[in-house]
Amino acid sequence: MPYKLMKGNHALAEAAIRSGLALFGGYPITPQSEILEYLSDHLPAAGGVFVQAESELAGINMVYGAAAAGFRAMTSSSGPGFSLLQEGISYIASAELPAVIVDVQRYGSGLGDIFQAQGDYWMATRGGGHGDYRTIVFAPASVQESVDMMPLAFDKAEQYRNPCLILSDASIAQMMEPVLLPEKIACNPDHDWAVRGKRGQAFKRVTSTMYYIADFDAYIKKKYDTIQENEQRWEAVQVEDADVVLVAYGISSRICKEAVALARAKGFRLGLLRPITLWPFPEKGFAAVNPDVSAYLSVELCALPKLADDVRLATGMNVPVSHFLGGAHTPSSRAVVEAAAALLNQ
Amino acid sequence: MNEKRTPKLLVTENKFCPGCGHGIINRILAEVLEEAGLDDMAIGSLAVGCACLMIDTFGVDWVQAPHGRAAALACGVKRVRPENFVFTYQGDGDALGIGFSETMYAALRNENITAIVVNNGIFGMTGGQMAPTTLPGQRTTTCPAGRDADLTGQPLNIINQMKHLPIGYLARGSVGSFREINKLKEYIRAAVRNQMDGCGYALVEVLSPCPTNWKMPLKAALQRLDTQVKSFFPTGEFIKEGEQIHG
Numbered sequence: 001m002p003y004k005l006m007k008g009n010h011a012l013a014e015a016a017i018r019s020g021l022a023l024f025g026g027y028p029i030t031p032q033s034e035i036l037e038y039l040s041d042h043l044p045a046a047g048g049v050f051v052q053a054e055s056e057l058a059g060i061n062m063v064y065g066a067a068a069a070g071f072r073a074m075t076s077s078s079g080p081g082f083s084l085l086q087e088g089i090s091y092i093a094s095a096e097l098p099a100v101i102v103d104v105q106r107y108g109s110g111l112g113d114i115f116q117a118q119g120d121y122w123m124a125t126r127g128g129g130h131g132d133y134r135t136i137v138f139a140p141a142s143v144q145e146s147v148d149m150m151p152l153a154f155d156k157a158e159q160y161r162n163p164c165l166i167l168s169d170a171s172i173a174q175m176m177e178p179v180l181l182p183e184k185i186a187c188n189p190d191h192d193w194a195v196r197g198k199r200g201q202a203f204k205r206v207t208s209t210m211y212y213i214a215d216f217d218a219y220i221k222k223k224y225d226t227i228q229e230n231e232q233r234w235e236a237v238q239v240e241d242a243d244v245v246l247v248a249y250g251i252s253s254r255i256c257k258e259a260v261a262l263a264r265a266k267g268f269r270l271g272l273l274r275p276i277t278l279w280p281f282p283e284k285g286f287a288a289v290n291p292d293v294s295a296y297l298s299v300e301l302c303a304l305p306k307l308a309d310d311v312r313l314a315t316g317m318n319v320p321v322s323h324f325l326g327g328a329h330t331p332s333s334r335a336v337v338e339a340a341a342a343l344l345n346q
Numbered sequence: 347m348n349e350k351r352t353p354k355l356l357v358t359e360n361k362f363c364p365g366c367g368h369g370i371i372n373r374i375l376a377e378v379l380e381e382a383g384l385d386d387m388a389i390g391s392l393a394v395g396c397a398c399l400m401i402d403t404f405g406v407d408w409v410q411a412p413h414g415r416a417a418a419l420a421c422g423v424k425r426v427r428p429e430n431f432v433f434t435y436q437g438d439g440d441a442l443g444i445g446f447s448e449t450m451y452a453a454l455r456n457e458n459i460t461a462i463v464v465n466n467g468i469f470g471m472t473g474g475q476m477a478p479t480t481l482p483g484q485r486t487t488t489c490p491a492g493r494d495a496d497l498t499g500q501p502l503n504i505i506n507q508m509k510h511l512p513i514g515y516l517a518r519g520s521v522g523s524f525r526e527i528n529k530l531k532e533y534i535r536a537a538v539r540n541q542m543d544g545c546g547y548a549l550v551e552v553l554s555p556c557p558t559n560w561k562m563p564l565k566a567a568l569q570r571l572d573t574q575v576k577s578f579f580p581t582g583e584f585i586k587e588g589e590q591i592h593g
C-alpha cells in the first residue's frame with residue numbers, strides 16, 4: 001500500500017471515514033478546524049452526514065442521537081470547545097453508548113492560544129463532565145498513530161459501549177507526515193441496543209442505564225475496572241537499565257525519544273515510558289523499569305503538572321517523581337537531558 | 347354503549363400530577379401516532395422536565411436528551427435514520443430557555459423533525475420557577491411578586507420567532523377546552539404528516555396547565571389557560587405545507 005503525505009487533521013478525518021463514520025457534528029476552532037473542513041467535503045461523498053452545528057453543545061448531541069441510533073458518530077474540538085462537550089460526553093457515557101471525541105489540545109485556560117499544549121490531561125482522564133464515568137483516552141504521537149487510533153477507538157467504544165477520546169495536540173494536528181491509511185469498512189448500525197423504532201419489539205429507553213440495572217454501583221465499577229485491566233497501552237524505550245525514566249505522551253514524547261538517544265550517546269542511561277492510553281493509565285508498563293531507577297521525570301507541555309500525578313500513583317511514590325514543563329516554551333531535547341541528569345546528581 | 351379505549355402506546359398510567367396538561371397531550375400524540383401507523387417507527391428525543399416521566403409510560407423508542415438539547419439530538423437521529431418518525435417532546439423551559447439555540451437552529455436548518463413544545467408558563471419539574479413563557483405579573487417561586495417584564499424581559503413567543511422561516515409546519519394549540527383539544531389533535535396530525543411527507547421542520551406549541559405549580563384547582567387552571575394565557579399566546583396554524591398563513 002502506498003504511503004500518502006498528509007496533514008494530521010486531514011489524515012485523522014480520512015481515517016474516521018474509513019472507520020465507518022456515519023455522522024459528524026462539530027463546530028470550528030483552531031487548531032482542529034481542518035477536521036471539519038475535510039469531512040464537510042469528503043464525508044457526504046462517502047455516504048455519511050456532516051453537520052456544522054451551531055455550537056459544540058449541539059454537535060455532541062447530534063453525535064449522541066446518531067450513536068443512540070447505532071451509527072458510528074464523532075465530533076472534534078479544542079480547549080474551550082472541549083469544555084462545552086463535557087455535558088454531552090457525560091450523557092453518552094451514562095447511556096452507555098459508543099462515540100469518538102477528538103480534542104486537539106491548545107494552550108491555556110479561558111480563551112488561551114492556538115499552539116500545542118497538553119493542559120487538558122485531567123479533563124480528559126478524569127471524566128471531564130459530571131458524575132461517575134471515565135473515557136478511554138488514546139494519545140497519538142504521530143500522524144500515523146492518529147490514523148491507527150481511529151478504527152481502534154471506534155472498536156473499543158463499541159466493545160465497552162463507552163465514549164473514547166483521542167487526545168491530540170496542535171503540532172500533531174498541523175504537521176505533515178507520510179501515512180498508511182486503513183481500508184474503508186462498512187458497519188452494521190442495527191445493534192440490539194440501538195433505537196430504530198420498535199418494529200414489533202418492546203420499546204427501548206436510551207437514558208442513564210442506572211435506572212434499569214440492579215446494583216448499579218457494582219456494575220459500573222466492574223465495567224471500568226475491566227477496561228482498566230485490559231486496555232492499558234504504552235511504549236517503553238530502554239527502561240530496563242535506565243537510571244532516570246522520562247514519562248511523556250503525544251508530541252512531548254517525541255522530544256523525549258530524542259533526549260533518550262542524546263543521553264545514551266553520552267553514556268547517560270535515560271529511558272522513556274510513553275503512555276499510549278492515558279486512561280486507563282499504563283501502570284503495567286512500569287513493571288519493566290529498572291528496579292533501581294533513581295527518578296522519574298514527567299515531561300509535559302503545560303504550565304501546571306498533571307501527568308506527574310499519575311506517575312506518582314502508578315509507582316506508589318517509591319521513587320521521586322519530578323516534572324519538566326514547557327507550556328508557552330516548548331522544551332528542547334537537550335534541556336530535557338539536562339533536567340534528567342540533574343535528578344541523577346541529587 | 348360507551349367503549350373506553352386507551353391507545354396501546356400508553357403502556358401504563360402516566361405519572362403526571364392529577365389534572366396536568368401533559369396527560370392530555372400524551373393521549374393525543376399516542377392516538378395520532380397509532381392512527382398514522384407510526385407507533386412502530388417513532389423515535390422520541392425526550393426533554394428534561396416533567397416530560398421525563400413519559401419514558402416508562404409512553405411506549406415508543408426514546409432517547410433521553412440533556413436539558414435543552416432535544417432538538418440537536420433529534421437531528422442526529424433523523425439524519426442517520428431518515429425512514430423513522432423522529433420527534434422531540436419538550437417543556438417550555440427546555441425548548442425555549444436553555445435550549446433556545448438548539449430549537450431555533452433545527453428550524454433554521456429546516457430539519458425534517460417534529461417538535462412538540464409544552465408551554466405551561468413555568469418550570470414544572472423543579473417546583474415552579476419562572477419560565478421564558480411566564481406571563482407578566484404571574485407569580486412564581488423566583489418572581490414571588492409577579493413577573494416584572496421590565497426587569498426580566500417579555501415572555502418568549504416562539505411562533506413569532508419562527509413564523510417567517512421557510513419551515514414545513516407551525517401551530518399553537520391548547521388543552522384548555524374540548525374545542526381546543528380537537529383542534530390540537532388536527533395540528534399534531536398535520537405536524538406528523540408533514541415530516542412523513544418530507545416537508546421539513548414542524549413545531550406545535552401546546553398551552554397546558556400545571557395546576558400543581560400554578561397552585562390552582564384544575565377548573566380555575568383551565569379557565570386561566572383559556573382566557574389569560576390564550577389571549578397572550580393566540581392559538582391557530584401559522585405555517586402549513588410550507589406556506590405562511592396570514593390572518
Ligand SMILES: Cc1ncc(C[n+]2csc(CCOP(=O)(O)OP(=O)(O)O)c2C)c(N)n1
Pocket residue numbers: 394395396397413436437438439440441464466468469470471472477
Ligand atoms: C443543565 C441542567 N440545568 C438545570 C436542570 C434542572 N431542571 C430540570 S427540569 C428543569 C425545568 C423544566 O421546565 P420545563 O422545560 O418548562 O418543563 P416542565 O417540567 O414545566 O414540563 C430544570 C431547570 C437540569 N436537569 N439540567
Ligand code: SF4
Pocket residue numbers: 361362363365366367368396466470471555556557558559
Ligand atoms: S408539576 Fe406541573 S407540569 Fe409537572 S406533572 Fe405536575 S402538573 Fe404537570
Ligand SMILES: [Mg+2]
Pocket residue numbers: 437438439464465466467468469470477
Ligand atoms: Mg414548563
